[in-house]
Amino acid sequence: MPLIRTRTDIDDLLDGPTPAEEKLLAACLAGEPCHLGDDVPPEGPPDPQHRIRADVLRYLIIGGCETHPVADWGVDLYGAHVTGALDLRLATAKGVTGLIRCRFDEPIGALQAKLQLLNLDGSAFPELNAQGAKVKGDIFLRKVTAEATVRVTGATIGGQLECDDAIFNATFGDAFNAQGARVTGSVYLRSITAEATVRVASATIGGQLGCIGARFNATAGHAFNAQGVQVTGSVFLKDITAKATVDVNSATIGGQLECDDAIFNATFGDAFNAQGARVTGSVYLRSITAEATVRVNSATIGGQLDCDGATFNATFGDALNAQGAQVTGGFFFRGVRTGQGVIDLTAAQVGTLVDDPHSWPPKDRLVLDGFIYSRVENAEFPRLSDRLDWLAKGSTWGHEFYPQPYTQLAKTYREMGQDGDARDILAERERRLLRHRFFSKVTLHNGTPEDGVTLRQINFHVILWSFLARIVVGYGYHPFRSVMILFALIALSAVFADRAWQTGGITPNSAHVLVSPGWLAHHAVEGVPTHVWIGEVIPAGWSADPETPEQMWRDTAPGRDWETFNALAYGADIAIPIIAFGQTDAWAPSATRGAWGTFLWWWRWVATTTGWIVTGLAAAAVTGIIRRD
Numbered sequence: 001m002p003l004i005r006t007r008t009d010i011d012d013l014l015d016g017p018t019p020a021e022e023k024l025l026a027a028c029l030a031g032e033p034c035h036l037g038d039d040v041p042p043e044g045p046p047d048p049q050h051r052i053r054a055d056v057l058r059y060l061i062i063g064g065c066e067t068h069p070v071a072d073w074g075v076d077l078y079g080a081h082v083t084g085a086l087d088l089r090l091a092t093a094k095g096v097t098g099l100i101r102c103r104f105d106e107p108i109g110a111l112q113a114k115l116q117l118l119n120l121d122g123s124a125f126p127e128l129n130a131q132g133a134k135v136k137g138d139i140f141l142r143k144v145t146a147e148a149t150v151r152v153t154g155a156t157i158g159g160q161l162e163c164d165d166a167i168f169n170a171t172f173g174d175a176f177n178a179q180g181a182r183v184t185g186s187v188y189l190r191s192i193t194a195e196a197t198v199r200v201a202s203a204t205i206g207g208q209l210g211c212i213g214a215r216f217n218a219t220a221g222h223a224f225n226a227q228g229v230q231v232t233g234s235v236f237l238k239d240i241t242a243k244a245t246v247d248v249n250s251a252t253i254g255g256q257l258e259c260d261d262a263i264f265n266a267t268f269g270d271a272f273n274a275q276g277a278r279v280t281g282s283v284y285l286r287s288i289t290a291e292a293t294v295r296v297n298s299a300t301i302g303g304q305l306d307c308d309g310a311t312f313n314a315t316f317g318d319a320l321n322a323q324g325a326q327v328t329g330g331f332f333f334r335g336v337r338t339g340q341g342v343i344d345l346t347a348a349q350v351g352t353l354v355d356d357p358h359s360w361p362p363k364d365r366l367v368l369d370g371f372i373y374s375r376v377e378n379a380e381f382p383r384l385s386d387r388l389d390w391l392a393k394g395s396t397w398g399h400e401f402y403p404q405p406y407t408q409l410a411k412t413y414r415e416m417g418q419d420g421d422a423r424d425i426l427a428e429r430e431r432r433l434l435r436h437r438f439f440s441k442v443t444l445h446n447g448t449p450e451d452g453v454t455l456r457q458i459n460f461h462v463i464l465w466s467f468l469a470r471i472v473v474g475y476g477y478h479p480f481r482s483v484m485i486l487f488a489l490i491a492l493s494a495v496f497a498d499r500a501w502q503t504g505g506i507t508p509n510s511a512h513v514l515v516s517p518g519w520l521a522h523h524a525v526e527g528v529p530t531h532v533w534i535g536e537v538i539p540a541g542w543s544a545d546p547e548t549p550e551q552m553w554r555d556t557a558p559g560r561d562w563e564t565f566n567a568l569a570y571g572a573d574i575a576i577p578i579i580a581f582g583q584t585d586a587w588a589p590s591a592t593r594g595a596w597g598t599f600l601w602w603w604r605w606v607a608t609t610t611g612w613i614v615t616g617l618a619a620a621a622v623t624g625i626i627r628r629d
Contacts, residue, residue, distance in 0.1 A: 003055065004055045004056060004058070004059040005059070005065065006065040006067065006068075007025075007064070007065055007067055007068040008067075009059075010056060010059075014053065014055070014056070017056065018048050018051050018052070018053070019048050019049055020036050020048065020049055020050050020051050020052050020080060020081075021051075021052055021053065021056050023036065024036075024052060024056075024057075024060065024075075024077060024080075025060070025068070027076070027077075028060050028064065028070040028071060028074075028075055029064075029068060029069075029070070029071065030071065031071030031072065031073040032073075032076070033076040033077075033078065033098075034075075034076065034077050034078065034080075035078045035079060036049065036050050036052075036077070036078060036079040036080050037050055037078065037079025037080075037101070038078075038079060038101070039079065039101060040079070040101045040102065040103050040122060040123065040124050041079065041080070041081040041102075041103045042103075043103070046081035046083055046105075047081065050079060050080055050081040051080075051081050051083060052077070052080040052081065052082050052083070052102075053082075053083055053084055054082055054083060054084035054085055054086040054087070054106070055084060057075070057077075057080075057082060057086060057099075058086060058087060058088060058091070060075050061074070061075050061088065061091070061093050061094070061097050062088075062091050062092060062093060062094060063093075063094035064094075070094055070095065071095070072094070072095050073095045073096065074093065074094055074095020074096040074097060074098070074116065074117075075093075075095070075096065075097055075098060075099070076096060076098040076100075077098060077099050077100065077102060078100045078101055078102075079100075079101050079102065080099070080102040080103070081102070081103045081105075082099070082102055082103065082104045082105065083105050083106075084105070084106060085106040085107060085108075085109065086104065086106070086107075086108045086109065087109045088108070088109060088110040088113045088115075089109050089110065089111040089112060089113065090111070090112050090113065091110075091113050091114070092113070092114040093113065093114065093115045093116060094116075095116055096116055096117040096119065096137075097115050097116070097117065097118050097119065098117070098119040099119065099120050099123055100119060100120070100121050100122055100123065101121070101122035101123060102120075102123045102124075103123065103124050103125075104123065104124065104125035104126065105126075106126060107125065107126050107127035107128070107129065107148070108120075108125055108127065108128045108129070108130075109129050110128070110129065110130040110133050111129055111130070111131050111132060111133070112131070112132045112133060112134075113130065113133045113134075114133070114134050115133060115134070115135045115136070116135070116136050116137055117135065117136070117137035117138055117139075117140075117159070118130070118133075118135055118138075118139045118140070119138075119139075119140040120140065120141050120144055121140050121141070121142045121143060121144070122142070122143045122144065123144050123145075124144065124145040124146075125144070125145075125146055125147075126146070126147045126148055127146065127147070127148035127149060127150070128141075128146060128149075128150045128151065129149075129151045130151060130152045130155055131151045131152070131153045131154055131155065132153070132154045132155060133152065133155045133156075134155070134156045135155065135156070135157045135158060135159070136158045136159075137158055137159040138157070138158075138159035138160045138161070138162065138185070139152065139155075139157055139159075139160075139161045139162070140162050141161075141162065141163040141166050142162055142163065142164045142165055142166065143164070143165045143166060143167075144163070144166045144167070145166075145167045145169065146166070146167070146168050146169065146170070146175075146176075147169050147170065148169075148170045149170050149173060149174050149175065149176070149177060149196075150166075150168060150175070150176045150177070151174075151177045152177070152178045152181050153177050153178060153179045153180055153181065154179070154180045154181060155178070155181045155182070156181075156182045157181065157182065157183045157184065157185070158184050158185075159184060159185045160183065160185035160186050160187070160188065160207065161178065161181070161183050161185070161186075161187045161188070162186075162187075162188045163176065163187075163188060163189050163192055164188050164189070164190040164191055164192070165190070165191045165192065166189075166192045166193075167192070167193045168192065168193070168194040168195065168196070168198070169195050170194075170195060170196045171195050171196055172196055173196055173197070174196055174197045174198070174199050175194040175195055175196035175197060175198055175218070176189070176192075176194060176197075176198045176199065177197075177199045178199065178200045178203050179199050179200065179201045179202055179203065180201075180202045180203060181200070181203045181204070182203070182204045183203065183204070183205045183206060183207070184206045184207075185205075185206060185207045186205065186206075186207030186208045186209070186210065186233065187200065187203070187205050187207070187208075187209050187210070188210045189209075189210065189211045189214055190210050190211060190212045190213055190214065191212070191213040191214060191215075192211075192214045192215070193214075193215045193217065194214070194215070194216055194217060194218065194223075195217045195218065196218050197218050197221060197222045197223065197224070197225055197244075198214075198216055198218075198223070198224045198225070199222070199224075199225045199226075200224075200225070200226045200229055201225050201226060201227040201228055201229060202227070202228045202229065203226075203229050203230070204229075204230045205229065205230065205231045205232065205233075206232050206233075207231075207232060207233050208231065208232075208233030208234045208235065208236065208255065209226070209229065209231045209233075209234075209235045209236070210235075210236040211224070211235075211236060211237050211240055212236050212237075212238045212239055212240070213238075213239045213240065214237075214240045214241075215240070215241050216240065216241065216242040216243065216244070216246065217243050218243060218244045219243045219244055220244055221244055221245070222244060222245050222246075222247050223242040223243055223244035223245060223246055223266070224237075224240075224242060224245075224246045224247065225245075225247050226247060226248045226251055227247050227248070227249045227250055227251070228249070228250045228251060229248065229251045229252070230251070230252045231251065231252070231253045231254060231255070232254045232255075233254055233255045234253065234254075234255030234256040234257070234258065234281065235248065235251070235253050235255070235256070235257045235258070236258050237257070237258065237259040237262055238258050238259065238260045238261060238262065239260070239261045239262065240259075240262045240263070241262075241263045241265065242262070242263070242264050242265060242266065242271075243265045243266065244266050245266050245269055245270045245271065245272070245273060246262075246264060246266075246271070246272045246273070247270070247272075247273045248273065248274045248277055249273050249274065249275045249276060249277065250275070250276045250277060251274070251277045251278070251279075252277075252278045253277065253278070253279045253280065253281070254280050254281075255280060255281045256279065256281035256282050256283070256284065256303065257274065257277070257279050257281070257282075257283045257284070258284045259272065259283075259284060259285050259286075259288055260284050260285075260286045260287055260288070261286070261287045261288065262285075262288045262289075263288070263289045264288065264289065264290040264291065264292070264294070265289075265291050266291060266292045267291050267292055268292055269292060269293070270292060270293045270294075270295050271290040271291055271292035271293060271294055271314075272285075272288075272290060272293075272294045272295065273293075273295045274295060274296045274299050275295050275296070275297050275298055275299065276297075276298045276299060277296070277299045277300070278299070278300045279299065279300070279301045279302060279303070280302045280303075281302060281303045282301065282302075282303030282304045282305070282306065282329060283296065283299070283301050283303070283304070283305050283306070284306045285305070285306065285307045285310050286306055286307070286308045286309050286310065287308070287309040287310060287311075288307075288310045288311070289310075289311045289313065290310070290311070290312050290313060290314065290319070291313045291314065292314050292317075293314055293317055293318045293319065293320075293321055293341070294310075294312060294319065294320050294321070295318070295321045296320075296321070296322050296325050297321045297322060297323040297324055297325060297344075298323065298324045298325065299322075299325045299326070300325075300326045301325065301326065301327045301328065301329070302328050302329075303327075303328065303329045304327065304328075304329030304330040304331065304332065304351075305322070305325070305327045305329075305330075305331050305332070305350065306330075306332040307320070307331075307332060307333050307336055308332045308333070308334045308335055308336070309334075309335045309336070310336050310337075311336070311337045311338075312336070312337070312338045312339060312341060312343070313337075313338075313339040313341075314339055314340070314341030315339055315340045315341065316340060316341065317341060317342065318341055318342045318343075318344050319338050319339060319340075319341025319342060319343055319361075319365075320338075320341075320342075320343045320344065321342075321344045322344065322345050322348045323344055323345070323346045323347055323348065324346070324347045324348060325345075325348040325349070325350075326348075326349050327348070327349065327350040327351060328351055329350075329351045329352070330350065330351050330352040330353070330354050331348075331350035331351070331352070331353050331354065331355075331373070332354045332355070333353075333354070333355040333356075333359050333360075334354065334355055334356045334359055334380065335356070335359060336359035336360075337359075338359075338361045338365070340365070341361075341365070342361070342365050342366070342367060343360065343361055343365065343366050343367070344367045345366075345367060345368055345370075345371040345394075346367050346368075346369055346370050346371070347369075347370035347371070347372075348370070348371050348372070349371075349372040349373070350372070350373045350374075351373065351374055351375065352373065352374065352375040352376070352377060353373040353375070353376045353377065354376075354377040355376075355377075355380065356380035356381075357380060357381060357386045357389065357390060360390055360393055360394070361393070362393060363392065363393045363396060364396070364397065364398070365393075366393045366394040367394060367397060368391065368393075368394030368395060368402075368404075368405040369394075369395070369397070369402040369404050369405065370404060371394075371404075371405060371408065372408055373408070373412060374412065374415070375412060375415075375416060376409070376412055376413075376416075384421050384424060384425075387409065387425075388424075388425070388428055391405050391406055391409060391425075391428075392432075395432070400436075401432055401433065401435075401436035403429050403432070403433055406425055406426065406428060406429030406432075407426070407429065409425050410422040410423075410425040410426045410429070413425065486575060486576065486611070486615070489571075489575040489607055489610055489611060490568070490571045490572045490575045490576070491571065492571070492607075493570070493571030493572075493574055493575050493603065493604075493607045494567045494568040494570065494571030494572075495567075495571075496571075496596070496599065496600050496603050497567040497570040497571055497589075497600060498567035499596045499600075500589055500594075500596040500597050500599070500600040501565055501567060502596075503594050503595075503596045503597070504593055504594060504597070505589055505590055505593050505594045505595075505596045505597020505598070505600060506565065506587050506588065506589055506590070506597065506600070507587070507588060507589075507590050507593070508586065508587060508588075509584070509585060509586055509587050509588040565583070565586070565587050566583065569581045569582075569583045570583040570584070570587065571607075574603075574604045574607045574608050574611070575607050575608070575610070575611040576611055576615065577608055577611050577612050577615065578615055584604075589601040589604065
């Protein structure tokens with residue numbers, strides 16, 4: 001079509017204006033809106049009362065001519081049916097460019113155009129290309145319907161970019177592309193419907209990025225691509241539905257990232273990707289539903305990471321990947337449901353952990369190695385055993401055991417003043433380390449573990465030492481357990497010693513006493529050997545006196561000068577080798593004078609050896625030699 005430069009060209013080249021163009025020319029000259037209709041004209045041949053030719057419209061947008069100048073307000077047109085291609089490439093508009101509820105038969109080209117304000121609210125057009133355009137004010141694309149790509153890539157927009165309720169019907173490539181755009185205000189994509197990718201990657205947005213209620217229907221690649229976007233305010237992805245990946249990878253967000261109630265239906269790859277994102281505020285993933293991986297690994301979050309009520313339905317790979325995430329505030333993980341995917345918190349750091357025991361997946365689908373937190377809220381964990389179950393789920397991967405989760409929880413408990421629980425946690429860590437060392441599976445050359453085969457290529461004295469350390473002092477975290485064991489050992493030894501004493505199985509521990517006339521006199525029974533008398537059957541000719549010869553000898557002058565026998569002290573003497581009570585120096589069991597004497601003779605070796613082990617481990621525990629904090 002011919003290029004219209006003057007009012008005369010409309011008459012000469014276009015055979016004069018249409019009735020609709022007559023109205024528009026008059027309105028532009030007067031600086032008033034031109035209303036041709038209240039609704040978008042229907043498809044099909046244009047009504048002359050609504051038809052505006054694209055060349056006439058361009059002529060008016062750029063300001064008309066000297067004889068018929070457009071008023072400073074610009075073009076404000078409603079309900080037109082625009083025929084032909086509107087070509088504003090490299091053009092400079094005068095005043096606003098308002099084309100509201102208009103129908104365009106052909107694409108709109110505004111490449112590198114300079115506009116004051118572009119308003120296409122409610123309009124329907126095949127395509128819009130405003131790549132590199134410079135718009136001093138706002139771009140309004142609210143409730144538009146576009147059949148192919150809408151491009152504002154690299155555009156500079158001094159106000160806002162608003163596309164609320166827009167319908168982008170492109171079925172391949174990009175439905176909406178604002179990659180690299182620089183927007184001083186906010187970008188609103190609220191309640192839009194897009195059949196292909198919506199792209200705002202690398203855009204710089206001075207306000208907020210709002211996509212509340214958007215429907216991203218692209219089924220492959222990216223449904224919404226905001227990689228590297230820089231947003232001064234918040235990003236709102238609340239209540240969206242996306243059939244492919246929603247990507248804010250490496251984004252910089254000055255406010256919050258809110259995805260509450262979003263539905264991420266991508267079935268492979270990533271459902272939501274915020275890898276490496278830097279968010280000054282909080283990240284909210286409350287009540288989301290994700291069919292594939294949700295990724296916040298390596299993200300830096302200045303507020304909290306809230307996943308309360310989320311559903312992670314990934315059937316393989318990671319359900320939630322937060323590896324290396326840095327969260328200054330709390331990590332909320334309550335009421336969460338997971339499918340077959342993995343919750344991976346490797347090397348993540350958060351402030352306060354707020355969770356419940358039912359939200360975590362089972363063993364081999366939870367990774368806690370390197371997970372660091374400064375505080376835990378245990379309202380949903382009334383018993384320490386619940387926390388230990390949580391650690392057991394996340395400290396084993398395959399056939400490897402990782403002790404760091406136990407160390408971290410114990411450290412946190414200690415800082416919270418729960419020293420007793422901290423010691424129990426560390427003792428459980430050592431128990432599982434021992435179990436892992438002794439029962440690790442043999443891995444064959446093809447990487448498949450051979451079931452039922454255990455790896456026992458380890459020094460058994462190490463296993464024995466670890467076992468004793470666990471029983472006696474709780475791996476150094478319960479040293480007072482050794483005191484109870486010593487008391488039990490002393491009491492048991494005292495019972496055995498008393499029985500031996502009552503049956504004559506204990507003698508003075510001195511050769512001079514044993515061959516003295518007084519001692520022999522109290523052990524002599526005519527015709528009966530001493531070792532027979534010592535038995536429980538009293539020989540004929542001997543009175544049924546309940547006292548043994550040892551007890552009778554104690555009534556003699558030499559006996560009264562000898563150390564008094566005390567069963568409890570004797571038990572302590574053989575059980576505590578580092579303290580001497582004098583009983584073992586004065587008395588000794590006889591292996592030839594009855595069953596109890598023989599038993600005590602052997603028992604003292606057992607008791608003394610056990611006493612050395614218990615006291616040695618107790619000393620090591622108290623001094624911290626065997627305790628690993």
